[in-house]
Amino acid sequence: MRSFVALWPSPEVVETLDRAVRHVRRRVPEAKWTRREEWHLTLLFLGEVDGALMPGLLEALDHVLDGYPPLDLSLDGWGVFPLSAPRASVVWAGVTGEHLIGLVDGLREAARSAGVRVESRPFVPHLTLARARPPLVTERILRTLGPPPRAGWRSDRIDLVESRRVGESRYRAVRSWETSGR
Template sequence: MRLFVALNPPTEVLRALGEAVDRGRSHGRPLRWTHSDDWHITLVFLGEVEEERLPVLTEAIGAAARTQRPLSLAVEGWGRFPPRGRRSSVLWAGVTGDLDALDALARGMRRAARSVRIPVERRPYVPHLTVARSRPPSDLAEVVEDLGELRGARWRARDVHLIESRPGSADRYRTVQTWALGWEADSERPPELDTP
């Protein structure tokens, strides 16, 4: 199973992002635009995981999720990978809000994977939603300009999802399991954590 852990923005946030992306689609540059069903904020990519390892993995992820709190997030701004130079292969929408807590959540998910001997990348975490790919890499500056300003509504991310990626399938992503972030489920959490 090819797996990753992610946050899924709500429908209204994805709809607003779709409207913004439509402006870029009209640009003449040949890009592979991703579908809104593919838009998520990856916390950690796990790669191929044997199905028999799923119970220990889900236990570790669930324990990590319970240590974190819900996050106030928004989709805002555009970026590219690689970020420097004139040629990029990925165009993405950025994420703002509780970024320190989001980074801690991503680190917690990486630790959970490593604790059950699933190797994960150690590069710095950059939260984003991939909206297009360029093959071969190209200068995406004009596309970013055509996309214009991106300022999305805030939402409260309350759950993390373990997702199976199934390339070539009609249902490309399948949610394997979902966990509420711990402080949301804890009735004794401080009330100020409920405010966005």
């Protein structure tokens, strides 16, 4: 199963972000803009997980996430991948929040302890807004986006999500953990 651990912005933040990028979608039609229903903050990308490892992975994630406190998060500017490149293949809205790095470190360790291979690249918290092939001129897309919106939310759950390539809904929550505090 192709999967990742994620949390979702509040409906109010989605609406604020959607208003901020609505005009850009028309002005930059060469980008493939993600649907607002798909905007999420990936905490841990797992990729293809062998079904035999799934019970151990769920147990390890339970250990980290059961009773995890809510996270206070906020949008934190625009960005692109690759970082600091003249051309961008991914455009995103940054996210900031206290305890994010600690949570991600805990999730990475949990997955590794269950035998799941985890990427070691630095965590850049973001909501993916668009992808582009060929890449866009970074300066142009960031200028077109204009000033980033300011909005925040409190997380209410964290999901293990299955990513499917077909069907009406691309993402399906396999397991959810309510953020409630320890």
